[in-house]
Every structure is written in C-alpha cells, then in structure tokens.
Amino acid sequence: MSGAILRGIVSYPITPFTAQGRVDEALLQDIVERMIDGGIHAIAPLGSTGVLPYLSDDEREAIAELVVKQVNGRIPTLVGVSSLTTERTVHHARHAERVGASAVMILPMSYWKLTPEEISSHFDKVARAISIPIAVYNNPATAGLDVAPETISRLLEIPNVTMVKESTGDVNRMHRLVQLCGRDVAFYNGSNPLALAAFVAGAKGWCTAAPHLIPKLNVELFEAVERGDLAGARNSFYRQLPLLQFIVRHGLPRAITAGLELMGVPVGPLRAPLLPLAREFVDELRQILVDLEVPVR
DSSP states (O other): OBTTBOOEEEEOOOOOBOTTSSBOHHHHHHHHHHHHHTTOSEEOOSSTTTTGGGSOHHHHHHHHHHHHHHHTTSSOBEEEOOOSSHHHHHHHHHHHHHHTOSEEEEOOOOSSOOOHHHHHHHHHHHHHHOOSOEEEEEOHHHHSOOOOHHHHHHHTTSTTEEEEEEOSSOHHHHHHHHHHHOTTOOEEEOOGGGHHHHHHHTOSEEEESGGGTOHHHHHHHHHHHHHTOHHHHHHHHHHHHHHHHHHHHHOHHHHHHHHHHHTTOOOOOOOTTOOOOOHHHHHHHHHHHHHTTOOOO
C-alpha cells in the first residue's frame, strides 16, 4: 500500500459459521482466496458483511489474524476495529496492527448520540495508540450516528486518520468532502448503488460485499473508470445494478449468504437473531445471478 491510500475494489468477506455456530476458519480462508483470484484490490475483514457486532472479542481477533495471514501481503488489508467504547476500539486496533494489518477502519458506534467533540476524542485516542492508517467509516443506518462532512474533515487533521468510507447513500456528501478537504481527499464509496456516481465524484475505491458473487464485474467497472472509459463503466455498472440494489435492500449478510449457497458455497447459519433470506427472495436472487451468467444450482 502506498502511503495511506487504498485504491480500487475493497471487498468485505462474510464470516462463515459451522453448524455448531463457530467461525469456520477454513471456509473463510477459501472465501479470501476466491476474492483475491477474482482480482480485487484490498480486503476488509470485520465489516458489516462480516457481522462484526455479533462476534466475541476472541472471534474478532482470530478472524483478523487469519485473514491477514492468508492474504500474506498480496493486497492491503483493512481490518474493522469498531466498538462501542474507546477502550475496546483501541484494544482491537492495537491487535490489528500487531498481526500485520495495513490499516484499520472505525465506525463511531453510539448508544447515546455522540457529539463532534466526543467523536474527535475517540479517533484521536485510537490514533495515538497505533501507527498504521485509520479509515473513518460513516454509516448512520448501522451505527445510529451520522458524522457530518465538517466533522469528518476535522478528523482527517489527525495525523494517521487518512481515509473515509462514506455509506449514507448520498453522493452530495462526497462532493462536500471534496469541497472541504480538496480533490485529493481519500474517500471510498460504501453504498453499492452509488458506485458509478461515486467514482465520477472522485472516489478512490468502492467498499463492497459484491465480489463474493461478481468480482470480475466489480473490477471491470473500476478499470473502465481508470481508463476514462465512461461508456464502458456505465454499461458495466447498469448490468450489475439489480444485484447491488438487491444486496442493499435485503441486508448484506442475508443476501451474500443466500448468493453463495446458490453458487454451491454454503457458509453455514447466520448468527442469531439474523435469519436466512426468505425463499421468495432467494428465487429472485437466483434469477438475478442467472441474468449475470453466474453459475447457480
């Protein structure tokens, strides 16, 4: 990784479980390899797709270490270390650095709504505890907290807070970050249906779970943007848009689990209280994958 910048398709692996409810480490290794074989540019364990909030500290640490070891420096690793308290976030960030992660990502999680000062203090304390880059993750739908672009711009003044994953689904947030921080600000799209618009706005990359199912199409979109081939990028994006919309509409773990099972890669039960995708939606997903020429059962 050059400096603080990730670039391209950043893929978020699901956390597979055995029938007994334990993390299936061998299958997780296989999933990582499938993504790398698909040509993705970075991998980010312990994100929303990986059901981070449903994992114990021991599980989180084992997953971080396993993925970093499996990747073995072939592409950057961005490890999710979010926790409700600053103390636990520091703990997981230190562990990620210790096992060799390229960078960490922090979603400021909130029970009580945090003030901008509390958010800044949270990131500053984590940044002082580690030396690797930090990505700010803004996703009000999961965190219950919306970090304004003005607050994010202040966070980026902390020396090793260098990246932003913006997942509000509002491309104007990305434009505002550019206005506040300049055209070189390292922001990444976290809203699947906004992938094309975000790249046009200047996103350095796209953080997505879609490479579980269509890695080559995801990479194709990025490469078309890099070439300046807007017509090719549009064609690629609109081809995959129905799947991107489906994933968002039904929740990442449910949709990705169902998609992998349709492809003959069962990843075990979801962790309660999450339930499998309803049968009628599985049939809809099967048709979407067939239309994309993805082999399904």
